[in-house]
Amino acid sequence: MTISDILSISFNNLRRNIFRSILTILGVAVGVGALSTMISLGRGVSMNIAKQMETNDLFTGMTVSGRDLDMDHVNSRRSILSPKDEEIVPLTDSTIADLKRMPEVAMVFPEIIKPASIQFRGKKINTNLKAVPCEMGVFHPFDNIKIGTFYKTDSDPCVIISKNVLHQLGFALPNEDIEHISEHSLTVIPVDSVIGQDLDVITTVFDPEKIDLLTSTSKQLPIKNEVTNLKIKGIVETNSFSSGMFSGGIFLPPLTCEWVPCIDLNYVYNLMNDTQDKYGKYASIHVRVKDHSLLKKAKFDIEDKGLHVFSIGDKLDDLERLFYILDSALAAIGIIALLISVFGIVNTLIMAIYERRKEIGIMKSLGATQWQIKQIFYYEAASIGTIGGIVGVIGGKIISEIASNIANHHLGTFIDSNIEYFSYSLSIVGISIVFSIIVSIIASIYPANKASKIDPLDALRRE
Amino acid sequence: MKHNFVIKKLTLLKIQNLSKTYKKGDNKIYALRDISFDVEKGEYVSIVGKSGSGKSTLLNLLGGMDTNAEGAVYYDNRNLLEMKERELSNYRKSVIGMIFQSFNLIPSHTALDNVMLPLIFSSFPRALRRTRACELLYNMGLYNRALHYPSELSGGEAQRVAIARALANKPQIILADEPTGNLDTATSREIIDLLQMFNRKHQITIVMVTHDKETANRVSDKTILLSDGEIIKTTINKPVYNLDDSSTQKPQFNL
Ligand SMILES: Nc1ncnc2c1ncn2[C@@H]1O[C@H](COP(=O)(O)OP(=O)(O)OP(=O)(O)O)[C@@H](O)[C@H]1O
Ligand SMILES: [Mg+2]
Numbered sequence: 001m002t003i004s005d006i007l008s009i010s011f012n013n014l015r016r017n018i019f020r021s022i023l024t025i026l027g028v029a030v031g032v033g034a035l036s037t038m039i040s041l042g043r044g045v046s047m048n049i050a051k052q053m054e055t056n057d058l059f060t061g062m063t064v065s066g067r068d069l070d071m072d073h074v075n076s077r078r079s080i081l082s083p084k085d086e087e088i089v090p091l092t093d094s095t096i097a098d099l100k101r102m103p104e105v106a107m108v109f110p111e112i113i114k115p116a117s118i119q120f121r122g123k124k125i126n127t128n129l130k131a132v133p134c135e136m137g138v139f140h141p142f143d144n145i146k147i148g149t150f151y152k153t154d155s156d157p158c159v160i161i162s163k164n165v166l167h168q169l170g171f172a173l174p175n176e177d178i179e180h181i182s183e184h185s186l187t188v189i190p191v192d193s194v195i196g197q198d199l200d201v202i203t204t205v206f207d208p209e210k211i212d213l214l215t216s217t218s219k220q221l222p223i224k225n226e227v228t229n230l231k232i233k234g235i236v237e238t239n240s241f242s243s244g245m246f247s248g249g250i251f252l253p254p255l256t257c258e259w260v261p262c263i264d265l266n267y268v269y270n271l272m273n274d275t276q277d278k279y280g281k282y283a284s285i286h287v288r289v290k291d292h293s294l295l296k297k298a299k300f301d302i303e304d305k306g307l308h309v310f311s312i313g314d315k316l317d318d319l320e321r322l323f324y325i326l327d328s329a330l331a332a333i334g335i336i337a338l339l340i341s342v343f344g345i346v347n348t349l350i351m352a353i354y355e356r357r358k359e360i361g362i363m364k365s366l367g368a369t370q371w372q373i374k375q376i377f378y379y380e381a382a383s384i385g386t387i388g389g390i391v392g393v394i395g396g397k398i399i400s401e402i403a404s405n406i407a408n409h410h411l412g413t414f415i416d417s418n419i420e421y422f423s424y425s426l427s428i429v430g431i432s433i434v435f436s437i438i439v440s441i442i443a444s445i446y447p448a449n450k451a452s453k454i455d456p457l458d459a460l461r462r463e
Numbered sequence: 464m465k466h467n468f469v470i471k472k473l474t475l476l477k478i479q480n481l482s483k484t485y486k487k488g489d490n491k492i493y494a495l496r497d498i499s500f501d502v503e504k505g506e507y508v509s510i511v512g513k514s515g516s517g518k519s520t521l522l523n524l525l526g527g528m529d530t531n532a533e534g535a536v537y538y539d540n541r542n543l544l545e546m547k548e549r550e551l552s553n554y555r556k557s558v559i560g561m562i563f564q565s566f567n568l569i570p571s572h573t574a575l576d577n578v579m580l581p582l583i584f585s586s587f588p589r590a591l592r593r594t595r596a597c598e599l600l601y602n603m604g605l606y607n608r609a610l611h612y613p614s615e616l617s618g619g620e621a622q623r624v625a626i627a628r629a630l631a632n633k634p635q636i637i638l639a640d641e642p643t644g645n646l647d648t649a650t651s652r653e654i655i656d657l658l659q660m661f662n663r664k665h666q667i668t669i670v671m672v673t674h675d676k677e678t679a680n681r682v683s684d685k686t687i688l689l690s691d692g693e694i695i696k697t698t699i700n701k702p703v704y705n706l707d708d709s710s711t712q713k714p715q716f717n718l
Binding site for chain 1: 523526528529549552553554555556559561563567568569571572580581583584585586589628632
């Protein structure tokens with residue numbers, strides 16, 4: 001008896017009670033579909049979201065400051081303006097040089113942020129100028145500028161704007177999501193009218209002419225607006241998983257940023273408190289490690305220097321553990337679904353034994369061995385498992401595709417990029433189908449044994 | 464010692480002191496009681512007796528379908544009653560061909576598939592299987608019924624399919640339990656003639672259970688009369704050969 005013989009007998013048997021076979025196969029398909037969908041969901045959530053986070057600055061970057069940033073009160077004026085008077089390490093150029101020497105560190109630069117307004121095509125919004133050295137061009141998100149280019153030197157008189165800023169100004173580019181455009185009633189403008197065009201940067205500076213007004217009764221502050229013209233060099237897409245430094249705004253070379261006149265509020269406060277030396281030149285420094293795995297070590301090393309570090313990257317491990325638990329829970333649900341479908345197989349095969357009792361008796365009278373009878377049942381179960389497995393995986397894929405589309409459609413407005421919630425791989429497909437076959441065969445052991453032990457005499461006597 | 468000129472006999476089956484009881488509560492019912500006889504190669508043995516006399520019980524023991532009995536049934540110096548399951552199925556597959564009163568064809572299989580079934584179990588070369596089955600059906604005059612299902616066959620046709628199936632693995636012995644019990648007289652005659660032809664032309668040993676003493680005496684070499692599980696009479700017949708009977712068409716056989 002060759003495999004194709006057994007297969008043809010088994011298929012014949014399945015075809016004979018086609019309705020029941022289909023129901024059984026569907027049962028298995030639901031189980032396998034649930035299993036594969038659950039595993040791929042778990043994998044998709046943990047892999048793709050974590051990956052998306054890992055590839056950007058959030059999990060490789062950290063903010064170093066000379067004082068303890070109490071993150072619980074990050075928005076309160078008090079914590080920033082009057083920190084606990086502990087040891088405050090001033091952040092200077094030598095601090096930067098020191099950090100750059102660390103082997104884990106890929107990139108160090110001071111975080112210099114200047115508040116400013118920008119005006120473009122008659123529209124005006126408030127935003128921040130962020131000094132970013134040209135070396136950042138190889139790092140996320142600047143390594144992937146699709147519209148325009150990143151600047152080449154630290155003194156180019158140009159800016160990179162984020163797409164968000166463009167949207168805030170009320171403009172969109174031709175190839176953008178139409179729904180998004182109509183929802184926010186954006187004006188579509190060609191790329192040419194953005195890249196290479198002038199952007200008016202409006203900053204606030206001291207106005208010496210108004211200083212004496214301070215003593216007068218006028219409520220006017222001694223300040224005035226200064227306009228700097230900078231060319232728009234590129235547009236960067238920042239997503240919602242970026243850290244504060246890169247989440248939006250206007251990016252420009254450090255020297256250019258320095259040239260843009262602006263009241264340095266820190267400087268004013270420092271003058272008032274006479275703490276200029278205490279705080280050093282910079283408020284905070286952005287440090288980026290070469291790889292997420294180095295983050296913890298780098299963080300500890302920097303903290304050993306007496307500096308304070310804030311990063312949410314080291315929370316990723318907790319996140320991964322959470323995903324792992326989610327993964328296991330989802331897989332368990334899938335396995336339970338499959339086990340339930342196993343009862344379907346057992347039930348179908350036992351029914352088949354009662355129906356085919358006489359037939360099995362005839363086969364045995366013709367010289368079929370117990371093993372041959374068993375094989376017929378194993379192959380029948382394996383066929384159910386295979387077809388059910390394939391149908392299940394395909395069905396699961398279709399359903400997850402639909403679910404993914406729906407989820408992205410609804411979340412698309414909050415998150416710029418499309419997230420793959422389900423991650424199918426050849427191994428998930430393979431393992432699901434193989435698992436389905438193995439479980440089906442295991443389910444058939446008892447019925448197959450029972451069938452092979454049928455007494456031919458007894459079976460043939462009953463009419 | 465008397466010297467006999469006998470044609471060298473070859474005993475295929477040796478039945479020795481075979482007894483079978485069924486327990487019904489406290490009392491034992493003897494289905495067979497101390498049965499002993501030999502089945503020679505090429506012999507046509509008929510077993511006759513009243514209903515309930517133990518004919519089927521005996522045949523099933525000879526066919527290795529039942530091993531739960533006392534005494535012995537020897538084939539090739541081995542006692543069937545002591546064989547393991549594997550040996551028994553091998554015996555049923557390669558030594559025995561069984562024919563039943565109710566044909567016992569598998570209803571979901573075509574005539575051809577039914578005939579191919581024993582070839583599948585005996586690992587007959589796949590490529591030759593179909594040819595062999597078609598040949599057998601052709602020889603039974605059923606070539607144009609090959610793709611019919613059992614429900615689409617007459618009783619006589621069904622029994623001929625069953626005979627083709629029994630012959631598929633070239634058995635040494637055909638065991639037939641009232642093969643004509645469900646057939647009318649004319650059809651019965653055809654089937655009996657077929658069996659007789661196999662016996663005479665191809666030296667296939669036949670053990671046949673029948674109600675019909677007349678037929679038994681007409682076709683068989685030996686008739687065993689059972690009553691209440693005991694052999695009460697063994698008749699050696701001089702069977703009538705009707706191989707040259709031109710009234711029934713007989714295809715040439717090639718077994
Ligand atoms: N499974 C069984 N359980 C109990 N008694 C049985 C069983 N099978 C057969 N018998 C008994 O054994 C005896 C012989 O039965 P068997 O079937 O061999 O008779 P038979 O000669 O073939 O009869 P028939 O001509 O009606 O087929 C009968 O008395 C029957 O009642
Ligand atoms: Mg009987």
